[in-house]
Amino acid sequence: MTSGPSSAALLLLADGRLPAGGHAHSGGVEAAVVDGGIRDIGDLEEFLRGRLATSGLVTAAFAAATRRSCPANGPVPDGIITELDIELDARTPSPAQRAASRAQGRALLRAGRAAWPGLSCPLSAPHQPVTFGIVAAAAGLSPADAALAVVYGAVSGPASAAVRLLGLNPLAVTALLARLSPDVEATADAATVLSERPPADLPALTGPRLDLLAERHRAAEIRMFAS
Structure with a gap:
């Protein structure tokens, strides 16, 4: 992990209070609560471990690969960024998930430009x-930093949503996130190594239940979260 002034930038980007739209998305938790798939802390743990093993690894690898493709000081290369975005789109079969990812990408881009005007x-x-990798480069972070922050967000955001949706004990959810810390770090490490591959060879693991939950959530008449 990066040390020095950029460590603070890593904390900033991993903070759920960053105005990048993450707080408005449950990562499938709301739909899982509605269909009874998540009822307690044990269900939430299984759900988060599933996210880590699938979408967590994939998104972290793409964030790290994007950061690896961006010079620390210089223009972002159009071709490789477009290719990475297309490859990730191909790995996101749910239209609802694609829309949610791009909405969060736009919001993160606005926040990134406010913090790093160049x-x-x-x-x-x-x-x-992909946006996270670009912002990470502007912030002076490493590919490993980008992977770690994205993996952490893959579990911390849904965990926070579960507290709001189910009224779970925040202390119990914090303890759960602490138990998941070794898995978060291991997933980030694996994603960092995998990010050295060409875009077409990056991980393509799927989470069919997450796709189904996203589509079901988009069709719901009443919902607290955007996704």
């Missing part, structure tokens, strides 16, 4: 992990 991006609405 930040540039060749796309108007890239997927959130």
Whole structure:
């Protein structure tokens, strides 16, 4: 992990209070609560472990790969960023998930430009992990930093949503996130190694239940979260 002044930037980008839209998305938790798949802390743990093993690894690898493709000081390369975005789109079969990812990407891009005015991006609405890699480069973070922050967000955001939706004990949820810490770090480490591959060879693991939950949530008449 990065040390020095950029460590504070990593904390800033991993903070759920960052105005990048993450607080408005439950990562499938709301739909899982509605269908009875998540009822207690044990169900939440299984759900988060599933996210880590599938979408967590994939999105972290793409964030790290994007960061690896961006020079620390210089223009963002259009071709490789577009290719990464297309490859991630192909790995996101749910239209609802694609829309949610791009919405968060736009919001993160706005926040990134406010914090680092020199930040540039060749796309108007890239997927959130791709945007994260670009912002990480502007912030002076490493590919490993980008992977760690994205993996952490893959579990911390849904965990926070579960507290709001089910009224779970926040202390118990904090303890759960602490238990998941070794798995979060292991997933981030694996994603960092995998990010050295060409875009077409990056992980393509799927989470069919997450896709179904996203589509079901989009069709719901009443919902607290955008996704």
